[in-house]
Amino acid sequence: MSGSAIPGTTPAPAASAETAPERRAERGAWWRGAAIYQVYLRSFADGNGDGIGDLAGLRARLPYLAELGADAIWLNPWYPSPMADGGYDVADYRDIDPVFGTLAEAEKLIEEAHSLGIRTIIDIVPNHGSVEQEWFVRALAAGPGSPERERFWFRDGRGDLPPNDWRSIFGGPAWTRVPDGQWYLHLFDPGQPDFNWDDPEVAAEFHDVLRFWLARGVDGIRIDSAALIVKDFDSPTGADGDLDGVHEIYRGWRRITDSYEGRILIGEVWLPDQERFARYLRPDEMHTAFNFDFLGRAWDPRELRASIELTLATHVPIGAPPTWVLSNHDVPRPVTRYGRQVTSFSHADRRDGVPSDPVLGERRARAAALLALALPGSAYVYQGEELGLPEVDDIPGELRQDPIWTRSGHTVPGRDGCRVPLPWSGQEPPFGFGTGKPWLPQPASWKDLTAEAQAADPGSMLSLYRQALRIRRAELGDGVLRWLEAGEDVLAFTRESGLTCVVNLGPDPVRLPPHGAVLLASGPLDGDRLPADTAVWLRTG
Numbered sequence: 238m239s240g241s242a243i244p245g246t247t248p249a250p251a252a253s254a255e256t257a258p259e260r261r262a263e264r265g266a267w268w269r270g271a272a273i274y275q276v277y278l279r280s281f282a283d284g285n286g287d288g289i290g291d292l293a294g295l296r297a298r299l300p301y302l303a304e305l306g307a308d309a310i311w312l313n314p315w316y317p318s319p320m321a322d323g324g325y326d327v328a329d330y331r332d333i334d335p336v337f338g339t340l341a342e343a344e345k346l347i348e349e350a351h352s353l354g355i356r357t358i359i360d361i362v363p364n365h366g367s368v369e370q371e372w373f374v375r376a377l378a379a380g381p382g383s384p385e386r387e388r389f390w391f392r393d394g395r396g397d398l399p400p401n402d403w404r405s406i407f408g409g410p411a412w413t414r415v416p417d418g419q420w421y422l423h424l425f426d427p428g429q430p431d432f433n434w435d436d437p438e439v440a441a442e443f444h445d446v447l448r449f450w451l452a453r454g455v456d457g458i459r460i461d462s463a464a465l466i467v468k469d470f471d472s473p474t475g476a477d478g479d480l481d482g483v484h485e486i487y488r489g490w491r492r493i494t495d496s497y498e499g500r501i502l503i504g505e506v507w508l509p510d511q512e513r514f515a516r517y518l519r520p521d522e523m524h525t526a527f528n529f530d531f532l533g534r535a536w537d538p539r540e541l542r543a544s545i546e547l548t549l550a551t552h553v554p555i556g557a558p559p560t561w562v563l564s565n566h567d568v569p570r571p572v573t574r575y576g577r578q579v580t581s582f583s584h585a586d587r588r589d590g591v592p593s594d595p596v597l598g599e600r601r602a603r604a605a606a607l608l609a610l611a612l613p614g615s616a617y618v619y620q621g622e623e624l625g626l627p628e629v630d631d632i633p634g635e636l637r638q639d640p641i642w643t644r645s646g647h648t649v650p651g652r653d654g655c656r657v658p659l660p661w662s663g664q665e666p667p668f669g670f671g672t673g674k675p676w677l678p679q680p681a682s683w684k685d686l687t688a689e690a691q692a693a694d695p696g697s698m699l700s701l702y703r704q705a706l707r708i709r710r711a712e713l714g715d716g717v718l719r720w721l722e723a724g725e726d727v728l729a730f731t732r733e734s735g736l737t738c739v740v741n742l743g744p745d746p747v748r749l750p751p752h753g754a755v756l757l758a759s760g761p762l763d764g765d766r767l768p769a770d771t772a773v774w775l776r777t778g
């Protein structure tokens with residue numbers, strides 16, 4: 238088959254709009270087009286040999302992130318925690334877990350990252366704390382009816398039944414009974430009691446926590462489970478999130494953030510309704526929010542184009558930059574996801590165990606990277622994505638740590654498979670991750686995927702990400718795109734700088750536009766044709 242040609246010259250209407258007036262001051266701000274690298278600290282690099290990643294390990298590897306081209310790092314929670322949910326059960330919002338290091342080391346990390354031009358974003362968890370947090374310990378001791386219990390959702394049960402039928406997102410009831418007979422609410426694990434945001438002390442406490450970290454130089458705050466924090470006990474859907482009261486809370490956060498220069502709020506907002514989603518991005522609320530629609534779509538030209546258009550249609554009119562996410566610590570790795578012949582993917586339906594073709598998956602993940610990194614807005618890269626790591630699906634049950642595994646009665650494996658410690662160098666585990674035994678086992682086959690092996694190979698995933706991020710920093714990021722008319726299996730668009738991205742999602746090769754110089758390709762080209770599942774960046778302008 239000769240394949241269909243891409244005219245490349247007939248521009249479709251631009252998906253652009255004038256920046257909304259109230260956003261003008263933000264034009265050119267660092268975060269609008271940043272490439273943000275997500276560090277899952279436990280699995281990044283181990284500096285002291287105990288098999289768990291830590292701040293010493295991260296600090297030693299900052300030059301790798303600078304070379305990769307990260308504008309910022311986002312770290313998952315690093316606070317003292319019993320680790321019922323990988324640190325998303327925070328026992329002290331103003332300190333660092335000793336397994337990761339000390340507060341002084343965190344301050345050094347922020348400073349050293351800044352000296353390399355890398356900003357630091359931390360994770361704040363306002364929906365819930367930990368059973369080991371002082372407030373909760375005091376609430377348990379103080380007993381029913383006490384002001385200490387008002388900071389949480391303590392209720393009497395219905396006889397031996399929980400106070401209502403709300404379910405935990407991790408499976409099972411959302412209520413756990415305490416020895417005096419009352420129950421407390423936890424939308425996630427029982428180790429994560431939900432705060433009661435109707436209590437003014439809760440708001441005041443988090444304002445103070447924000448100031449604590451902003452004063453230490455963090456550049457951004459990622460807000461965990463942001464839409465869930467307000468509840469309505471009297472409504473059957475009162476725990477489903479997105480109640481109107483959340484917005485006033487984030488306006489308060491925004492006022493604090495704005496009192497420091499250049500700092501941002503990023504919401505973790507999983508909402509299918511785009512109009513509701515956009516409300517979080519009003520000029521006096523969050524700066525950006527994760528766009529999860531894109532990562533949920535199948536490798537299909539109609540699906541992906543629909544997602545991009547939906548995302549731009551949501552963001553452009555309000556002048557907020559979209560975000561693009563291919564992976565994070567909660568979802569299966571892209572190489573594995575795109576190697577599966579499935580139509581779509583949702584957070585609740587991970588499709589674990591569905592067979593995946595690794596060769597196809599890698600090919601598509603490479604093309605997906607060039608697509609995502611060319612789109613207008615900021616982009617996230619989850620550690621190991623740049624190495625093309627696959628999901629690890631054969632972790633022995635007894636080593637799994639995700640509460641989803643236990644709470645599902647060992648039926649849903651959960652998220653450990655995308656959290657396996659990174660392979661840095663060498664021929665066998667621990668692959669330079671540290672000197673001790675990694676907290677989750679690394680596959681022996683990762684010897685070919687180490688950062689060291691890939692750095693030496695111009696055709697590797699790491700080399701592709703390095704080149705893409707370099708070009709992106711110079712001429713992509715914030716802005717608009719203009720769709721080009723292309724075959725129905727092809728996505729093609731041009732950015733302001735004249736860079737054109739063409740992705741072939743169909744089965745047959747397609748002819749490239751005649752006047753473009755190839756800047757970067759996700760795989761070998763076939764003469765002037767772009768093979769299936771391949772993306773290319775061209776200089777056309």
Ligand code: NOJ
Pocket residue numbers: 322325362425461462505566567
């Ligand atoms: C979202 C985080 O990304 C996830 O890892 C965590 O389990 C839940 N929030 C609960 O904090």
Ligand code: CA
Pocket residue numbers: 283284285286287288289290291336
């Ligand atoms: Ca360690």
